[in-house]
Amino acid sequence: MDEQSESPVLGEVLDWSEGGQVASRARRAPVRGRQSRAEALAWALFSAGGFVSAVLLPINVAVIGVAFAAGWLPDRALAYSRVLHLARNPIVKLYLLVVIALPLYHWAHRFRFAIHHQFGIHAKRLAAAACYGTALAGTGLAVWAVLRI
């Protein structure tokens, strides 16, 4: 019952919003098969990216970012020859692609809605194209970088 008493009063909700506009119910296009499949793919990548960001990213940021800059790592840890040898391993390449690409799709899916929610820009198709396009471009760059090594 706590939930009930904490929920805002209707008058408050109306006071929060500024101005009104009359819109028709039918302005949202119906979801078609292809679009819903794309939506499902975006959700799957978003979910996988959230998992990778939570489980794999903290230790990578802590070691490569913070510990290296703070001087806590032994000198040979990020030495050129050692890192090159490590990065040429196909399993490590796959790991790098996962750690780089999946958080990008997580970001894309969130930022797409942040553009709508926080920035107040409502060109939804453009925003989605820009966000997922950036994630795709990042994936392409990561694949290219991994293949160059």
Place this chain on the structure above:
Amino acid sequence: MKEDGGPRYPVLVRTPSRTWWLRAGPYRRFAAREITSMFAALFSALLIAFLFALSLGPHAYGRFLSFLGSTGMLAASSLILAAVLYHMATWFRLTTHIVVIRLGGRTVPRNAILAALVVAWLAVSAAVAYFLIWF
């Protein structure tokens, strides 16, 4: 009266203010989660630059490392780490809410799932740290 799929009756849609997401705790926490994903993406960009520097040879790699070790990058990395840890904490919390495991007709308590997740996370982190630092 129109019957062609258009508006049959006017519907009042309030335009929310630009700062609606700052007004209540749950909205602010949702926005914070949205923002942490930006830092995760920044780290992806950093890793891509890292790999390109590595592929360009020891000279470029050395210059990238001196950039990575600068005071500004220490501050940036600390910020990214804080954001990613916040994301991790909220992810663990929501996962223990979503995942329901039934064992022998009983539901595994949330705290047990959380403990298992933390142990798995520690093991994965230790393995990654081993490969990154000592392997």
